[in-house]
Amino acid sequence: GQNIDQPTEMTATEGAIVQINCTYQTSGFNGLFWYQQHAGEAPTFLSYNVLDGLEEKGRFSSFLSRSKGYSYLLLKELQMKDSASYLCAVVDSNYQLIWGAGTKLIIKP
């Protein structure tokens, strides 16, 4: 079967750094997405990785290791507005998105 694992909930302090991990077992791999979803709203695109390595975009970075079936999302200089759920999703061999359950990130002052 296909499986995406990520922690259910994490807590971090404003101004700090947090790393949200995602591990996957899927039938094929054609890329990995991270989406941000604020409570009651639709998910919005954060990053896309298809090759190994680190992609940096402002305060957010995403890392991928295809051999390990592993990705992480790194958030720096945390702000209160970063409180949200972060969804990991993998594109499988049929170009279908397989979604993780999401990690709820709580930022404390």
Place this chain on the structure above:
Amino acid sequence: SQTIHQWPATLVQPVGSPLSLECTVEGTSNPNLYWYRQAAGRGLQLLFYSVGIGQISSEVPQNLSASRPQDRQFILSSKKLLLSDSGFYLCAWSVGDTGELFFGEGSRLTVL
């Protein structure tokens, strides 16, 4: 630029009543269209996707159905709602092979 809209935003319906959620995309042609459901605290569950007019693929057997009467219109329906149909419904579109999705605002359905 491309935009996607879905409505209604909020819906409270009794068990056994019908449902119709509508989604339209503007600014793109022949998009792939999707209906997802998200239960509280859970991940996104793909319900239906469509690669063209009249072409609907169902991922989960249930009492819901979808239709695509026009290229940029996607409708989610039910003849008789169940309590378990409550959730947050999201319409999305994509173009190309990367699979990146663009979501509508979402429709929160409560079945009582």
